[in-house]
Amino acid sequence: MKRILSLFSVLFLVTLVTFIMTDLAPSDSAEMYYLSKGITPSEEVLNETRHEMGLDKNIVVRYVDWLNDFVHGDLGYSYHYGQDVNQQMLSKLPNTLKLAMFSFVVVLAFSIPLGIYSATHRHSLINSILKNISFLGLSLPNFWLALLLILLFSVKIQLFPVISGSSLKGLVLPVCCLSFPLICSYTRMIQNAILEQLNQDYVIGLKARGMKQSEILLKHVLPHVFTTLSSLLGLSIGHLLGGTAIIETIFSYQGLGNMVVEAIRYRDYPIIQAYAIYMALIYVFVNLFVDIFQQVLNPRLRRRFNEKKVKN
Numbered sequence: 001m002k003r004i005l006s007l008f009s010v011l012f013l014v015t016l017v018t019f020i021m022t023d024l025a026p027s028d029s030a031e032m033y034y035l036s037k038g039i040t041p042s043e044e045v046l047n048e049t050r051h052e053m054g055l056d057k058n059i060v061v062r063y064v065d066w067l068n069d070f071v072h073g074d075l076g077y078s079y080h081y082g083q084d085v086n087q088q089m090l091s092k093l094p095n096t097l098k099l100a101m102f103s104f105v106v107v108l109a110f111s112i113p114l115g116i117y118s119a120t121h122r123h124s125l126i127n128s129i130l131k132n133i134s135f136l137g138l139s140l141p142n143f144w145l146a147l148l149l150i151l152l153f154s155v156k157i158q159l160f161p162v163i164s165g166s167s168l169k170g171l172v173l174p175v176c177c178l179s180f181p182l183i184c185s186y187t188r189m190i191q192n193a194i195l196e197q198l199n200q201d202y203v204i205g206l207k208a209r210g211m212k213q214s215e216i217l218l219k220h221v222l223p224h225v226f227t228t229l230s231s232l233l234g235l236s237i238g239h240l241l242g243g244t245a246i247i248e249t250i251f252s253y254q255g256l257g258n259m260v261v262e263a264i265r266y267r268d269y270p271i272i273q274a275y276a277i278y279m280a281l282i283y284v285f286v287n288l289f290v291d292i293f294q295q296v297l298n299p300r301l302r303r304r305f306n307e308k309k310v311k312n
Contacts, residue, residue, distance in 0.1 A: 003291065007284045014280040015070065019063050022269045030055055032267045033079040070277070076270035080263060085274045089256065093278075096248070096255035100240035102171055103178040107236065110183045115190025116217070119198070130187065137184030146177045146250045164251035174251045178244065182236055189232070193225040227294065234290030238283040 027035075030049040034041040041049070050056050054065060069076070075085040118127050153173060154162040164170040197203060198221065206216050245257030252258065256275060263271035 003288065007288060010284055011277075011280055015067060015277060016063070018273050018276040019066060020059075022273055023059060023062075025267065025269065027267060029053060029079070029269055032269070075274040075277075078263075078268055078271050080266040080268040080271070085270045088259070088271065089274055089278060092254060092256045092259045095253065096241060096244055096257065099171065099174055099178070099244055099248070099253065099255060100237065102175045103182075103240050104237060106175055106179040107182045107186060108233075110179075111186035111190060114183070114187040116194065116222075118187060118191040119194035120213075120217070122195075134184040134188050137180050140181070142177050142181060143246050143250060145180065146173070146247055149173045149176060150250070162251075164253040170251075170253075174244075174247050174253055177247050178240060182240075186229070186232075186236075189229065190225060193228055194221055197221045197224050230290055230294055234286045234293075235283075238279075238286050241279070241282050 030046055030053055031041070033049065034045075047056075054062060057065075066076075073086065075089070077083070078085050078088050081088050114130060118130055121127050150162055150173065153159045160173050161170050164174050194217070203216055203221065206220065207213075241256075244253075244255060245261050247253070248255045248257035249261045256278070260272060260275040262268075263275070
């Protein structure tokens with residue numbers, strides 16, 4: 001309950017900062033409403049519209065009204081897209097979820113076996129190649145990698161479409177751009193975590209009893225490693241969901257990221273506010289789920305929790 005209460009306080013701060021930042025923007029919702037329709041309003045019309053929207057009220061009153069609407073599920077009206085913000089966000093959310101989940105699966109599918117191989121074959125030529133590729137992958141900006149992949153696989157070879165659609169073929173290049181840096185990062189982290197566990201006393205004891213290296217790795221080392229990495233994996237899910245804006249824009253992928261970039265271009269403040277809150281919600285609840293998952297996996301955390309309950 002303490003954890004949940006702290007999460008709500010974080011969400012409250014996110015709503016407050018988001019509202020203040022958009023309120024400090026050079027133009028308000030009334031002005032952008034007319035400009036999005038190609039109308040240049042007079043000052044009297046603007047003042048009347050501001051009064052109807054409640055923009056002439058004190059900032060504290062406006063924030064309370066906006067927060068009350070948000071709590072009741074009303075995130076406002078998008079004057080650029082011409083529909084309710086919730087409807088617009090929910091129409092784009094499945095595409096972003098699909099892109100993020102495919103990328104996450106690819107990250108796990110490649111980084112886990114590569115990390116295990118790198119840890120168990122430290123002095124091999126393949127491990128040296130993987131290490132160099134990892135350093136390269138962590139150094140490359142993902143937007144530059146996206147343009148490079150488009151040039152190679154869409155323009156030269158013409159294997160994948162330039163504009164990504166909803167088909168699996170159109171998802172290949174965006175997924176590669178999002179997953180490649182994370183694969184490089186997690187391969188190194190998994191390798192280091194496995195090497196750290198292999199030097200522990202319990203592993204030396206298991207080897208002395210005659211247990212095979214593969215059995216030690218699968219039954220004892222990897223559970224420790226994945227318990228440690230589970231929090232980072234949770235953050236990666238949030239990163240994939242929130243960090244797709246540039247990739248979605250480059251590939252014209254119709255997700256939340258592309259939508260919010262367009263909203264920024266047209267100063268569609270209700271969409272920008274809603275996007276910030278959606279991302280905060282995702283990060284907060286993914287972190288909560290990871291904490292619960294770690295308690296389930298790690299008996300030491302459960303013991304500490306039970307000891308605290310006994311003391312209290």
